Amino acid sequence: xxxxxxxxxxxxxxxxxxxxxxxxxxxxxxxxxxxxxxxxxxxxxxxxxxxxxxxxxxxxxxxxxxxxxxxxxxxxxxxxxxxxxxxxxxxxxxxxxxxxxxxxxxxxxxxxxxxxxxxxxxxxxxxxxxxxxxxxxxxxxxxxxxxxxxxxxxxxxxxxxxxxxxxxxxxxxxxxxxxxxxxxxxxxxxxxxxxxxxxxxxxxxxxxxxxxxxxxxxxxxxxxxxxxxxxxxxxxxxxxxxxxxxxxxxxxxxxxxxxxxxxxxxxxxxxxxxxxxxxxxxxxxxxxxxxxxxxxxxxxxxxxxxxxxxxxxxxxxxxxxxxxxxxxxxxxxxxxxxxxxxxxxxxxxxxxxxxxxxxxxxxxxxxx
Numbered sequence: 615x616x617x618x619x620x621x622x623x624x625x626x627x628x629x630x631x632x633x634x635x636x637x638x639x640x641x642x643x644x645x646x647x648x649x650x651x652x653x654x655x656x657x658x659x660x661x662x663x664x665x666x667x668x669x670x671x672x673x674x675x676x677x678x679x680x681x682x683x684x685x686x687x688x689x690x691x692x693x694x695x696x697x698x699x700x701x702x703x704x705x706x707x708x709x710x711x712x713x714x715x716x717x718x719x720x721x722x723x724x725x726x727x728x729x730x731x732x733x734x735x736x737x738x739x740x741x742x743x744x745x746x747x748x749x750x751x752x753x754x755x756x757x758x759x760x761x762x763x764x765x766x767x768x769x770x771x772x773x774x775x776x777x778x779x780x781x782x783x784x785x786x787x788x789x790x791x792x793x794x795x796x797x798x799x800x801x802x803x804x805x806x807x808x809x810x811x812x813x814x815x816x817x818x819x820x821x822x823x824x825x826x827x828x829x830x831x832x833x834x835x836x837x838x839x840x841x842x843x844x845x846x847x848x849x850x851x852x853x854x855x856x857x858x859x860x861x862x863x864x865x866x867x868x869x870x871x872x873x874x875x876x877x878x879x880x881x882x883x884x885x886x887x888x889x890x891x892x893x894x895x896x897x898x899x900x901x902x903x904x905x906x907x908x909x910x911x912x913x914x915x916x917x918x919x920x921x922x923x924x925x926x927x928x929x930x931x932x933x934x935x936x937x938x939x940x941x942x943x944x945x946x947x948x949x950x951x952x953x954x955x956x957x958x959x960x961x962x963x964x965x966x967x968x969x970x971x972x973x974x975x976x977x978x979x980x981x982x
Contacts, residue, residue: 629776668775675869697893722815771865793877796856881920
């Protein structure tokens, strides 16, 4: 294969697809790996794809100057997967006359869009534990920046890094990277929800978590009884199903690529607040401070050491479980997703099966 970066190490950021003037690049997703493949019959050897790739040209990472935690107002917090920082920073930027680029779920796809209307914020909130598709967003942001308008981009660290390469760190670009565990192929999510009787393309909405509760939900119900962990969530939390590049991620450390970094304040001493959601916010740059100054948010200091201890992806990439190789062998053989997870973690799956059966028979109340 003629690939943009090392074979099987593509993060799927899609910047090379956006930059290619001849549409010579296609990103191939085989669930276990991703590869940006160059069609040599179309390639003109401009080398733009190699230059834009964050694997080939990694950014200078910056250590946080400020560590904060907090939450938004009651309404914001109740509709967020954490403390609501993402909602509030988007609102602040839009009210100041800027634009926002973020990921949304629509018609079975997790795609990025640039928007200016505050009423649309609800479309972009919530954690998304799957590969998103940024194709087209780099071009859109660069075009918007040329008008002199400020743009806030919220995405994974690899996406932020590629965007910075794409626009050459434009003065009007503001970036927020997410503390990322790793991300699975959307093909795995499609297989998983299909086995639970849902078609991803027909879902109106999908939610991966609410505060400290992790499970896939769609409107208006979860795909499994409340209090039971579905197989996709289990595989994700155990790090079983990420694409290969995630296990050597260069961004899984304290030094960051965005102006701000956001995640969950799992190490907070405000334990009574954690079930309602507490955001962790790291500020690396003056631009990051500008964003904080725009916001109406309840900020508190946070213990840096405990935050790092409780957010392992601020220390190192996810470790590939020994069960991962067999899991993907099962996937390639066409086995059921749920069966492959059962083979990897039989005791955990059996426990969830028993809970589901007891809840169905009204012998267990599940979660309130």
